[in-house]
Amino acid sequence: MRAATASTPRREHGASILVTALASFFGVVLIQATAFLLDIFGTDGQGAVAVALYSVAMVFVLLALYVASVVTANTFGTIVAGRTKTIALLRLLGASGRELRRSVSREGLSVGLFGAAVGLVVGVAASHLARAIAVGAGKLPDVAYTTVQPLVALPVVIVVGTTWAASYIGSKRVLDVTPIQATGVVVTAASxxxxxxxxxxxxxxxxxxxxxxxxxxxxxxxxxxxxxxxxxxxxxxxxxxxxxxxxxxxxxxxxxxxxxxxxxxxxxxxxxxxxxxxxxxxxxxxxxxxxxxxxxxxxxxxxxxxxxxxxxxxxxxxxxxxxxxxxxxxxxxxxxxxxxxxxxxxxxxxxxxxxxxxxxxxxxxxxxxxxxxxxxxxxxxxxxxxxxxxxxxxxxxxxxxxxxxxxxxxxxxxxxxxxxxxxxxxxxxxxxxxxxxxxxxxxxxxxxxxxxxxxxxxx
Structure with missing residues (x-):
């Protein structure tokens, strides 16, 4: 039964993967850019400045992730709505609603892991490419820049977590699908x-x-x-x-x-x-x-x-x-x-x-x-x-x-x-x-x- 619910067309999750990749990319680039800025400032008084800059960066990252999580939840809600007949058939064959919902949330975890990984790799590469171009054009000083700021792991982890949570929220409709719906009978909304x-x-x-x-x-x-x-x-x-x-x-x-x-x-x-x-x-x-x-x-x-x-x-x-x-x-x-x-x-x-x-x-x-x-x-x-x-x-x-x-x-x-x-x-x-x-x-x-x-x- 798990395979029946998890084997969905890739095009259903294409938008969710793109959204998670963009969210991860945005967060990684923002954290890397902040690290580059601190590299330019030097080490004097960097502690207080670093806390302030990274705090501001995380506010923007969290706002971006909020948008991404809402879109992901809506997407999974739409996907589940389109699977009503299949889910009802599985319920008729003995699958529980909670089991099917966990299956959908596992899809969300897979989407989050893949999209976040893509965003991480592309984000780090793009930030260094932009930095190299700016240094070559004389817009930034030629100093030693941070290769990878460890804090880039934070938006990546948050992307995976929010995508997983969004898929679980979006899959709530699974619990409302009844086995009788597999027969094509119209079911009225419950009180x-x-x-x-x-x-x-x-x-x-x-x-x-x-x-x-x-x-x-x-x-x-x-x-x-x-x-x-x-x-x-x-x-x-x-x-x-x-x-x-x-x-x-x-x-x-x-x-x-x-x-x-x-x-x-x-x-x-x-x-x-x-x-x-x-x-x-x-x-x-x-x-x-x-x-x-x-x-x-x-x-x-x-x-x-x-x-x-x-x-x-x-x-x-x-x-x-x-x-x-x-x-x-x-x-x-x-x-x-x-x-x-x-x-x-x-x-x-x-x-x-x-x-x-x-x-x-x-x-x-x-x-x-x-x-x-x-x-x-x-x-x-x-x-x-x-x-x-x-x-x-x-x-x-x-x-x-x-x-x-x-x-x-x-x-x-x-x-x-x-x-x-x-x-x-x-x-x-x-x-x-x-x-x-x-x-x-x-x-x-x-x-x-x-x-x-x-x-x-x-x-």
Whole structure:
């Protein structure tokens, strides 16, 4: 039975391996870059400087790993949803739900180990290549640089652990699959499942409301001391966690609102209805992009607001170096978040289409043309991109402004001000989202149109 559940197509885990490799790569490069920076500073007073720099580096690493773990959990949740019939058959043959869930989590461990190893090797090589180029160009001094900083093992271990944990969380659906589902009988949701949803909704409201209060308090305290950023951090983390917990309610509602903008053609109406009929599936697909856009805009707004506030108060030459390092790190994290978001959405949309063979075949049998099926999938993709992008932009602006204001509000003499919006980056995000909507729908729509109605209905 273990082999039956573990022998899954490689393409199912391709995105998860890419995500874990990117997360490991980002962490390794950041740790190596910090080591190179300390090599340049020398040994004088390095202890305190090293602690400060590595602490900042780990904050960015943990943020990157948070994004990666959420995308991985969503991916495994989608994979398990597509295996419902196989899992139900194994349950019918005597396998326990916990045994099958452990099998899926072992897949996650394998994915984490392989992806983290790839990221480690490529990260160390890339950091030394970039360092050699910078030294050759005269941008960095020619000193003895650390070959491999032992701390690079930390992000690698965390990547493996978070991927393993994410796969275990994403595989929770295994426990809800009953043996009777193998017979094709429709099983209604249990009352216990309804109670869990109600509890999630209540917890979501509490976290969002409490987080919003802490976020506002952090901004107010930030006007007196930079320690306000700690309060704002916990407020942002709590409120965003609340949005994640209540995403099964929030995301479908946003998708329904956006769906009304796509007209009343059969393809557009059916695409909009899918968010209502399958809220969990729609949420899993849109959540990765929502998280990515929120983080991209948060870091961008915080970075630009941070720069504006500092430039208004200071003019020292050293400030330019601080801003250059800060902008470089945040730009790297912005790029990482964007890539992870794109990979997560494209992968989940593709898996969603793979798991809807029977549904798409039925539409073809009822008279839907290939063009209409393609239009439905493109509409679904576009709706998810627009909804995630719009909601993410709003959240990112609020979080980014709060971060900069709570950290530097006490330094800025002007008090609480408006956020500095990076219009060029926002425009680039909108353009990238439009391209993503098209790219994300190409492969799934091609696969959907290759499905024969007769073959699909026989599955």
């Amino acid at each position: 216990e499942d309804s109670r869990r949803r109600a509890a999630r909704t209540t917890l979501s409201i509490i976290l969002i409301a409490g987080g919003a209060v802490l976020l506002g308090l952090g901004v107010l305290v930030g006007a007196v001391t930079p320690a306000g950023v700690l309060i704002a951090f916990f407020g942002g983390a709590a409120s965003f966690t609340g949005i994640m917990v209540g995403a099964h309610r929030i995301v479908p509602w946003v998708l329904r609102v956006v769906g009304r903008l796509f007209g009343s053609t059969p393809s557009a109406r059916l695409a909009a209805a899918n968010a209502t009929r399958y809220p969990e599936r729609a949420t899993r697909t849109a959540l990765g992009l929502l998280i990515g856009v929120t983080l991209v805009v948060t870091f961008a707004v915080a970075m630009y607001s941070y720069r504006t506030m500092l430039q208004h108060e200071f003019s020292e030459e050293s400030l330019d170096q601080v801003l250059t390092v800060t902008v470089g790190i945040m730009t790297g994290l912005i790029g990482f978040s964007g890539v992870i978001a794109a990979v997560g959405m494209v992968n989940n949309l593709s898996l969603s289409v793979m798991q809807r063979t029977r549904e798409l075949g039925l539409l073809r049998a009822l008279g839907f043309t290939r063009k209409q099926v393609r239009g439905m999938i493109v509409s679904e993709s576009a709706q998810m991109v627009i909804a995630s992008m719009g909601f993410g932009l709003l959240l990112g602006i609020v979080y980014g402004w709060a971060a900069a204001q709570s950290l530097l509000g006490s330094i800025a003499q002007s008090g609480i001000g408006l956020p500095t919006l990076p219009w060029a980056l926002i425009a680039g995000t909108v353009l990238s989202a439009a391209v993503l909507a098209l790219v994300a729908s190409l492969m799934p729509s091609r696969r959907a149109n290759s499905i024969s109605p007769v073959v699909a209905l026989s599955e």
